[in-house]
Amino acid sequence: MTPTTWPCPLPDGGMEKEYALAFDRGRAQRVLIVPALFDEGNRMRRLTVEVMRRLDRAGIDSLAPDLPGTNESVLALESIGPAQWRTAMAAAAAHFGATHVLGIRGGCLFTPSLPKWHYAPVKGAQILRSMLRARMFADREAGREQTREALTDMARTEGITLAGYPLNAALFREIETLEPDPSVPIIEQERIGGSGLWLRAEPDEDASQADALAALLSEALRA
Incomplete structure (x- = not known):
């Protein structure tokens, strides 16, 4: 695995280098992975x-680009909108010559137009509700009681910081409306086994889940 960069288009017509993780040996099958959000x-x-x-061990290249404004991106999240994420993922797919796409959770909202699968897709509103709930718990522990309705109203008009991510009002409102494409084949968590890692309190791993998801993808690519 090596870090690499790719040219991400900006709304003003410019370009910015963004990072990606890559297992790239120039093989015929190349999967772009659009990561989960936040x-x-x-x-x-x-x-x-x-x-x-x-x-990689199965002979398949894979590439996981950063969404602009996240991870190692030099762009500020406050300046990003969903349309830019869609454009960026399409540009990354073209740059890396992706043949297929895997969207993970909220990443399924931004998968480009290639043969693809969605792993445990989620609506944008569900992602925000979960983050708002975590914000409410944190505020309560700090002695501040706020309702989800009040936080949502603030987010829609002024923006809000959730789980350390500063979301401007326009980004919050747009994410609320997004839903995964229902025509894309879904990989449900039941096929992977165990509970979804997004439900855990801290970052974690599960070798059996990684085995199962990679096996499903490898089988589908060879079908």
């Missing part, structure tokens, strides 16, 4: 990398 992305980072390792 705190779920942190919890599932290890699983993503372990799936990539297994695909």
